[in-house]
Amino acid sequence: MIDDGRPLFHQIADTVSDSIIDGSLDEESRAPSTNELAAFYRINPATAAKGVNMLVDKGVLYKRRGVGMFVATGARDLLRRERQQAFADRFIEPLLSEADRLGLAPDDLVALILDRSAHHSPEGDPR
DSSP states (O other): OOOSSSSSSHHHHHHHHHHTTSSSSTTBBBBOOHHHHHHHHHHOHHHHHHHHHHHHTTTTTEEEEETEEEOTTTTTHHHHHHHHHHIIIIHHHHHHHHHHHHHHOOOHHHHHHHHHHHTTTSSSSOO
């Protein structure tokens, strides 16, 4: 995970977010501390704290004084909505633009997607 070219604190925030979205970190459960993240990824604790604080600022994590960081109620839905919007911006908008250039109507796109999904494996390899 670490060192994919993006700033480390973004990668830390994304890793914790992934754990919340996939359910390995439940809402109202204790999140890894900045020291635990720093030790695991062998990074500066200040860098880990910057990633954690990004999630605190979004309302995904909150602090319980003297106890640690916890996943907020509703964090999973918040993160999913955020990623769905990013997915639409990154993939759907360009898809619609290209479809328009090719003269494909929305129903044509739906038919293409359904046809491809029928022959698509979850790993991304065509069946």
